[in-house]
Amino acid sequence: MTAHMHTEHDDDGETRRDFMAILAGAFGAIGAAIAAFPLLNSLSPARDTLALATIEVDLSDIPEGSSKTVMWRGKPVFIRHRTPEQIKAAESVNLQSLIDKQTDEERVKKPEWLVTVGVCTHLGCVPMGQKESDNHGDFGGWFCPCHGSHYDTSGRIRKGPAPKNLTVPPYAFLSDTKIKIG
């Protein structure tokens, strides 16, 4: 091998050759990275997945104290028609005792309607509590069976590993009994 290489005395030649080798290697690496981009980029959500339909939900069939689950962006959205007691419970909480400090007011457009994405902010399970017979957790809202997060009647995290309150999706009231999510 050594026979084909420059002699050790040829210091300038060696340096030049080393530089060229590093340059060529670097160009090769950059080229490979650029070539990998379209492949990795193809894994991002496709256009049909991104074309999110907004959905309209009729609220007139949800009696007070009941809930409805609708599908939006492939995720469940919880709509709860809260009772005056539940609203009172949500509003009277001492803000300092909360993990993710938010007032009930910031989380609703009309106090009797609570709209949240029904995905636990811990690792993405759907919390229980939409049905009357479900476990509602220690705070009368939702309970995530996966890792034991308890949410209150405002969908705020009160106990357990979840770091954030249930997300409130963008929505607007079209009329008194109709909302548009998204």
Place this chain on the structure above:
Amino acid sequence: MASGNREPFNNTVVEWIDSRMPIFTLLNKEYGVFPVPRNFNYFWNFGAIAGFMLVVMIATGLFLAMHYSADTGLAFNSVERIMRDVNGGWLIRYIHMNGASFFFIAVYIHIFRGMYYGSYKKPRELLWILGALIFLLMMATAFLGYVLPWGQMSLWGATVITGFFTAIPFIGEDIQVWLLGGFAVSNPTLTRFFALHFLLPFVIFAVVFLHIWALHICGSNNPLGIEPKTRQDTLPFHPYYTIKDSFGLLVFVLVYCVFIFYMPDALGHPDNYIQANPMVTPPHIVPEWYFLPFYAILRAITFNMNLYFLLGLVMLLLLLVDFVWRKKPVYLSAAGGLALLVVGGLLVLTGFTGDSCQRIDAQWLEANVGFKNMCGTLQALPGMSAEAAPISAKLGGVLAMFGSVAMLFVLPWLDTHPVRSARYRPLYRVFFLLLVVVFLILGYVGSQPADASVAGVPLILVGLLGTGYYFAYFLVILPLLGRFEKAKPLPESIHDVVLAKQINAETKI
């Protein structure tokens, strides 16, 4: 591999090939006359068994793939079709399904063997790391494969595991969307999981090849943990170990067949025979049994790691690094080390207690005024609130889980004791077997609901203590033992011990 000094073969066809490409010479060298320590016990069968399981999984997986449809609308029914209509499809699927469990059984015993007899120590560090890499790849492959039948556990298991990535600050949510190809586990997720589940076994195969290559450079460890010195210490691989491996494999396959034919769903979850439904989470999500200890570690971290806790942790880690790797001259004086230990320990305790105060029951606090005052003081400290903690409980859990696997990769540098085998390390033996027990207890904790308790003890606490011991074993106990444990005297040679045993047995007769 050099073809220069090759012994010619008598068979003309073999000779014709071998003189052009010396593959038979290579096989004879590596699997025929290859010298192997003569004192192996049956723990040394599990490498070959694991290799056999990899081949079984690739073979059955290939044929399952020919009948499977990777589409959320079709996947569940295509698996049911394999079970009901495809000729012998039930058998192929049950072999594959239980094969995953038995592959993990073989590999867990293989890892146990390596740790008990110190097989990870010099010069086998790279061999060990390649093995840990195979274990990691197996975990990924098993997880991807479990999603394919598109049952309830498939969907929700995938949701929880990909949810780990949302714990990464700032970019976590985007990474999760990129991995899933959508906003929830859905069709694009299933198709890419299928492609990767097909690919990864071949990557594993390649790493297994490197693992065996590295093994054949330094040779096998053995129950005594001393290197063979003369020819009397070894036996040729064939026929001695080909036959011993075959026997062990037969026994293993017998047990495997009991599961395949008599209790094929014993290791699975009934929920996975319900088609995936993104609107309903099963009341109790559990991963497959081989992930349970790691799942328990994930769930054990329910506290936020605030600045006090992390600063203390860094100080303790500095102490560890200094302790494990310091050569003379000593970097840290004894007083300096003690100061680091005390201050670091106090900071960790302050941070942990201060954060835990936020979750203590208010009524209990009213009844224990001393605690209430202490919590009040601690929480008044700057940076003690949950929001100010750089590592949330969620991220902490994910880091602990990945960290527990990472321990395997750095194990050769944490255990600095020169003696390999636990037979000659009485203290190591106790602490390691305790680790195995703790690992099994963690497995039980992982299998139970998050808020369960046994005999009034909340399992979340058991999980935290178990996690504590797991990390203490690697980061505290091993470095300390490496320095202070006095080993029993090692035997002169393998052949001495084998011979003594033989004479002993003969005089008894």
